[in-house]
Amino acid sequence: MLYSLLYPLSEDYGLFNLFRYLTFRTGGALFTSFLISFLCGPSIIGWLKVRQKKGQPIREEGPEGHLLTKQGTPTMGGFLILLGLSLSTLLWMDLSSPYVWACLVVTSGFGVIGFLDDYRKVTKSSSAGVSGKVKLVLEILVALAAVLIITAAAEPEARDMLALPFIKDTMINLGVFFIPFAIFVIVGSSNSVNLTDGLDGLAIMPVIIAAATFAFISYLVGNAIYADYLQVTYVPGTGELAVFCAAIIGAGLGFLWYNAPPAMIFMGDTGSLSLGGAIGTVAVIAKHEIVLAIVGGLFVLETVSVVVQVVSFKLTGKRVFRMAPIHHHYEKKGWAEPTIVIRFWIIALLLALVGLATLKLR
Template sequence: MLYNLLYPWADEFQLFNLFRYITFRTGGAILTSLVISFVIGPHVIRWLKSVQGSGQPIREQYLETHLKKKGTPTMGGLMIMIAVIVSTLLWVDLTNTYTWIVLLVTVGFGLVGFGDDFLKLTKRNTAGLSSKAKMAGTIVVAVAAVGWYMAATPSPLDTGLALPFFKDIALNLGWFFVPFAVVVIIGSSHAVNLTDGLDGLATVPIMIAAACFALIAYLCGNVIFSNYLGIQHVPGTGELAVFCGALVGAGLGFLWFNAPPAMVFMGDTGSLSVGGALGAIAVITKHEIVLAIVGGLFVLEALSVMIQVASFKLTGKRVFRMAPIHHHFEKKGWSEPTVVIRFWIIAVILALVGLSTLKLR
C-alpha cells in the first residue's frame, strides 16, 4: 500500500524513491511484522486464555514434560497471520497478483486450521476436524490458488518444473502440473503442521525457509540475476520477498512467546497457513524441489509419520518409538531443548544445501 501511495510522488519527494526497492520494503515488512507481534502478542495470549479455559488438550501418551504443558493456550498462529497479512499489505505492491495468491492460501489454510483448533477446544479432545474434512478444505484452497496462478503466468512457465543443478532446464508437465502443485502446497502445509510439536521447534525452521525463499523470490523476479544464475525468470515474483520478510518478522515475534516454556502454541491455525504459504511460494518461483531441500526437516517429520503408519499396518511393528520423529528422540531420553536446538541446526544445514543449488548449475 505504501508503495502504491507514495512511490508515484517520488519525483517531487526524493525520499519516496526508496519504495521502488524491494529490498527496502522487505526490510520494512520484517520490522513491521515484528513490532506488530510484540504489540498484539500479550493481548492475543490473554484473550486466548480467557476463551480457552484449560487450553489445548494434551495426549496421554506424551511424556510427563508434555503433560505439564496442560493449560497453555493454542491458536497462537492468529498472531502470525495478523502480523504477516497487515505487514504484507502495508509494504507490498498491491497490483502484484502473486502476492494475492499467497495471501489466499495463507488465509484459506488458516481458516481450516482455525476450525480444527476450535473443535479440539470445544470437544476437549485431540481429534479436531476429521482428516477428510481437513484435506477437503485444503484441496479446495490449493486448487483455487493453482488455477489463479496458471491464469496469471504465461506459458510455458505456468506448467514448467525447474530442476536444481541444471541451467535453464524445465520439464513441461502440462495439465499434470495442477495436481503436482496442489500436492506441493498441501504437503508443505501438513509437513509444517507435523513439525509443530515442541516449543519453538517449527518456528525457527519456518523463519529459515522464509528467509531462503525471500532471496529466491527476489532473484527469480530479477532478469539480470536469474539469467546470471541460470534459474527460471518469473516476472513479478520479487514482490514475494516482501511477504517472506513479513513471515520472518512475525516468526521472530511469535518465538518470543513460543520459546520454552511456551506461553502459547502455534496450533493448526498457524502451521497450516504458514506451511501452505511456503508451498505456494515454491510453486510460483518454480523451486518446488528446492523447497523439499530447504524444508528438509519438515519432509523428515512427515516421512517419519508415513513410515510409522505403513510399517504398523503392514507388519504390526513400529519403526520409531513415537512419531513424528522429534518424539522418537524424546523417548530415547533427549531433553526437549536438545531436540529443538539440534533440529534447528539440521534446518540451517539443509537451508544452506538448498541455497547452493542456485549457484551449482
C-alpha cells in the first residue's frame, strides 16, 4: 500500500524513492509487524484469558510436569502473529504482485482453519478439535487456490519445473503433477509446523529461522544477476517475498516475547497451520521446495517421529518413542523444557545454514 501510494511521488519528493528498494521495505515490514504484535500482545492475551477461562485443553497422556505447568494458558495466539503479519504485508509489499495474494490466501485461509480447530477445542474442553479429514480437505482447497494463482503468474518455461539443489542447470518437468506436488508441499509444511508446536517457544523460533532463510533465498532468486551468478532458477517477482518473510520474522519475534517459557499464550493451530503454510508457499514460488525440506528439517523430523510411532504401533503393538512427536519423547526422558527448546533451535539454525549452502554448492 505504501509502495503504491508513495513511490509514485518520488519524482517530486526524493525521500519517497526509498520505497523503491526491497531492503528498505523489508526492514520496514519487520519492525512494523514486530511493533503490532508486541504492542497488541497484552490486550489480546488478557481478552483471550477472560474468554477461554480454562485455557487450552492439554493432552492427558502428556508428560506430568507439562500437564501441571500448562493448565490455564490461553491459546489462539496465532491471531497476534497474523495481525502483525497481515497488516505489515499490506503496508509494505507491492500489492500488484500476484505472489503477495497467493501468500495471503494461504496464511489467512489456514489461519481460519486453525481458528476453527482451536475454537472447538476450547468450547468442548477437549484436545480433539475439528476432524483431521475435514481439516485436510479444507487445507487442500486453500492450497489449490494459491497454487493456481502462482502458476498463472509464473513464467511459462519454469511454471511446472522442480529445481534440484546441488545440481546446476537441471530441472524436472512435473507437468500436470506440479499442482498436486505444490499442494503437498504447502499442506505438508503447515502440518509439520503444527506437530512441532508443543513446547513454549519450540515452533516459533524455527519458523523465524526458516523465514529469514527464505527471505534471503527469495531476494536472490528474484534478482537476475544474483540468480545467474549462483546458477539458480531466476523467478521474476520473488524479491517481494523477502518483505513477506520479514513480516513473519517481526510478528514471530513479537509473539515470542509472550511465548517464551513460561508461556503467557500458545499460538495454537491458528498460528502453526498458517505459518507453516506461508513458508511452504514461499518455497513453491521461489522453486526451492526441496531446500525447504532441509531448512525445515526439524519440522520433518517431528513429522517422521509421529509417522514412525503410528506405523510401529499398528504393525507390532510397540512404540519406538516414549511419546510422539519427538520433543515429548525427550520430556518423558526427563529433559527440562528449556533444554529441549534451545537444543531444537540449534538444530534448526544448523539446518538453515545447510539449506543456504545449497545456493553455492553446485
